[in-house]
Structure formats: C-alpha cells, structure tokens
Amino acid sequence: MHLSTEFGVWVAAFLTIGITSFLYKDNPFYKFCEALFVGISAGYWFVSLYFQNLLPKLFDNLGITRMLGLSEDNGAIQNILAGQWDERIWYVLAGILGLMMLMRLFPSIGWISRWPLAVVVGSTSGLYMITYFQSNFLSQLQKTVIPLIDLNKISALAAGGSLDNYFAAFLGNLVLVIGTLTGLAYFYFSKEHKGAFGFSAKIGIYFLMVTFGASFGYTVMSRMSLLIGRLYFLFGDWLGLIR
Amino acid sequence: MQRIFEKLLAIDRRIIFLVIFLALSIPIFLGIKINIKVTDEVQIFYDAISSLPSGSRIMVACDYDPGSEPELQPMAESGFRYFIQNNLRFVIIGLWPQGPMQANKALVSINEAKDEFIVENGDTLYFGTDLIVVGPDTARYGIDFVNLGFQAGNELVIQRMGSSIKAAFASDLRLGKPIEEFDIMRGLNQLSDFDFIFNLSAGYPGTVEWVQFAVDRFHVACGAGNTAVQAPQVYPYLDSGQLSGLMGGMKGAAELEKVVGHKAKATMFMVSQTAAHIFVILFIVIGNIAYFATRGKSGRKG
Incomplete structure (x- = not known):
C-alpha cells in the first residue's frame, strides 16, 4: 500500500467519497461536495466562456481590448477609423444581440430579449432543416430500401459461416424492414389501432420496447464504467493498492 | 417461500449498492483475464484506419470531459498509439472545452520515454508533449501531431471548417502559433482535406453533429467512439454506412485495445464490468420472479 502524497489526489478522493456517500443517505459531507461542484462548475463555465468567446471573438475582433491598452493588435474599429474596411465590424451585431438578451434581467424591458432569441431559433431551425432531412431522413430511408433476403450474403455462406452470418443473410434485413414498418404503424394515429393494423402497431410496440431495453442496458453499462473509473482511482491513484 | 419473496422485494437498496460495489471492486485485484470478441462495429473502424496510407492525416475530435474518462480515454490512448505506430498524423480539436486537455493527458499516458526532456539543435523537447515515444516509433509536435484546442460554436465550428480550417482555428493550443506555421x-485548408475523422463523443456536440455536417455535407469518412449512453443514438448511422465504425462504451474500448494489439485499462476493467452485469441481471430476474409470485398470491387473497 503506497498512499498518494499528492494534495490534488487527496482532494479528489475526498470529493469522490463525499459524493458517493449519498448512496448510504443524505448527509452534510455530501451536501458540501455537491455545493462545491455546482459552484466550481459555474465559475469554470463563466471563465471559459469569457476567455474563449467574449474576449477573442467580440472584444479582440472589434478592437475594444486595443482601446483599453490590453492588446497590441488592431481590431475592426481601429482599422475602419484608419480608412481600411474590416469585415470583423459585423461582430458588433452579435454584441448588440447579446446585450439585448441580457435585458431579460430587467422585467420592465424583458420583452427585448425575445428578439435575439427569435434570431437564434430561426437560424437554428434553418440550419437543422437541411441537415436532419439529409442525415436522419433521406439517408436512413435510402438504407431501408433493401432486399428482404440478402443474396450476396447467402452466396458467401456457401464458403461456411457462423450463426451471425446466417442471421445477417436471412433475418437481419427482414427484422429491419418489419421493425421500420410496424414502428411507423404505431405512430400513425389517423386510423384506429384495430384489426390487422392494430396488430402491426402492437408488433411495433415490441420493437420499441426492445430498443428501450437496449438503451437501458447501455446506460447501465455506462454508469458501471464510471464507477469502475472512480474505484480504480481510489484503489490505485489514492491508496496505491493496484500496481 | 412467499415470505422470502416479500422480503426480497423490500430489500434495502443499500445492500444492492454494496453487492455492486463488491462486484466491481474485487475483480480489479484478481487479475482475471477474459476473452473479448471484436464486434463488426469495431472491426469496421479498424479496417477504415488500417486502410489509410502511411502519412495520412486524421482529425481527432475530442468532444468529452473528465466525467466520461473511464469510457473514452482508453479509446483515445489506443487510437493515438495506433496512429503513431503506423505513421498516421493527427490534428486534435475539441468542441468541448476539456476535450483537447483530455487528448494531452492521453498522449502523456502512452509516452514510454523514461527521460523528461531531450535537447535537440538547441531546442528543449519535452517527452509526452513535444515528443511522444511508443516503442521504436516517435511522433513530434507540429510535424506528426498538433493540438488546435477548443473552439466554441458547437456544430457551426464543423460547418466553418468545411470551408476554412483557419477560420475556425487560427492558432494551436500549446504554443499559440498560427496553424499555417506547422x-x-x-x-490542410478545409475539412475535406482530411483523410479521416476520429470522433470521441460524450453527448452534444458530438458524433451526431459530425455525421450531419462533416460526413453528409463535406463527405469525410468518420469513425466514432461513444459513451455507452450515447451509442444507441448513433447506431442507425452505422447501419446506413454514414459512420465508418463505432465503439460503444468500455466494451468498445476493450475491443479496440484488442484489435490494435495493446490490451490496457479497458480490457482490465471488463472483468469488473462483466461481474456487475451478472449481478444486475440476477437482480432483475429475482425481482421479477418475486414480483409475479407475490402479485398472484395477493390477488387470490383479495
């Protein structure tokens, strides 16, 4: 056993145990670690957004840092005043929209913040309309138009194959097509789910359940992985029990 | 029997936590090895990177933070090790602020040099940052790899790189030098100049955005490593051929370690993972049996 001599490791171990202590029951130790996490996260994001967004993109590009003597590089304002067009001046529009967004802090003029919000919603919708249509609709639809039984894979089976190959050749495409059609049937609400249509919708539910089950399984795996990572840290980096 | 089932249904959740804790902890010390089967998803990724000619340039997009380290860091380490061993050059970027730092951490981790630094032509080169040693192979900062850091803007950064990388990343993270000096x-002027994209993703922005913008719009092949939570969301892109390989969670990382021939942390952790899964399945089965057994009994009583 070789206990870590690094201060940071001890702090991390203290916080890990503090947060996981909630599994036993709520306690002041957990509350302290939780509050610390929330505070540090907020501080980190504030600093990160300032130094990675506001400072380089707005203040540097416009030349505000130059005006304040914090930078030696000319910004758009200095260049334009010197008679040289600088397209970075358009960042001023982003700055104004940003300021308008902050108006929601003042209830009497809070309505102003709806304007920049409208710009964000509009531009995001326009951007995603194309990308989702291409990536999540057309491409997916295209790959659903497939032969029910894959003749190429069947001919490959002649040379010998595993159970996976048999599934791929005879059942894979069939499951995909049935799953897609019955899943769509379940989400079609213009016709009552009765008779043959109701039956196919019910099959669709089973496909959805399998999907949710797979997602849940993956989530369990993910959470276990994170816990393994923390245990490895505690036993290895902190306590030195693992070589 | 009825009483046992009722007790099982009312079991203190802390006992379950304790069992899971033991199931995860004990295997770490036992050193058991399990056989890991490489699935088609990971094989497709390996086939894609192994078919790249020597000297090809790969963009490594690290879109994750320390919270996802146990799942994605082994993938980053395996990927970097393979790239260096096979003379594939890589450019690191991040759409998450901590992603490029995680990449640096992975490079330090795979570096095998014993010394701290070397002086070459008057320049001091630090191992793990300027120079990475993996067996007989080396990678040098600026020549074989570079870290351009984080850029805010989510998917718009990808969109911007589609026409100009310089417009999105003017300088590198380590030295602050203009990127054209490397x-x-x-x-490398635009995204389509890259031969491959290796995306490590823990959420938004991540693999979904890389597929939508880099793959479908700029036609660059992309392989991804995802946290297990996110993997089911991107599987449809794999089946449709939009993704060139997918590694999901720690299992995917362990498979990657096997396929590149360097078993490391993820492989070791899979024993704990398997043990915990067995107990979770047992709990689900026992819980369901107990539930149906007691429900039938109470129904008859009623």
Missing part, C-alpha cells in the same frame, strides 16, 4: 497543417 508542417502537419500544410495543404
């Missing part, structure tokens, strides 16, 4: 960046 040897590796010569001829």
